[in-house]
Amino acid sequence: MVCPKCHSENVNAQIVNTVTLKDKHHGIIWWLCVGWWWVPIKWLFFTLPALIFAIFGRKKQKAVNKKETMCVCQNCGYSWKV
Numbered sequence: 001m002v003c004p005k006c007h008s009e010n011v012n013a014q015i016v017n018t019v020t021l022k023d024k025h026h027g028i029i030w031w032l033c034v035g036w037w038w039v040p041i042k043w044l045f046f047t048l049p050a051l052i053f054a055i056f057g058r059k060k061q062k063a064v065n066k067k068e069t070m071c072v073c074q075n076c077g078y079s080w081k082v
């Protein structure tokens with residue numbers, strides 16, 4: 001591994017674990033097939049469950065683990081993704 005900045009070979013590679021929260025959304029196909037009639041009916045006939053669903057539905061987040069290898073140059077301090 002060679003530093004792209006100073007071309008030194010004194011480079012440390014480390015795995016960095018980044019966690020990002022991703023919101024769960026319905027896709028466009030779901031809205032075309034189900035969402036346009038399901039959402040009004042749900043609100044008309046199941047107002048209370050829908051309210052509960054809306055409260056809990058917003059908390060539906062998915063933790064996405066992403067492992068990235070970062071290289072840090074020991075010579076000039078430059079870091080970059082591999």
Ligand SMILES: [Zn+2]
Binds near residue numbers: 073075076077
């Ligand atoms: Zn460097």
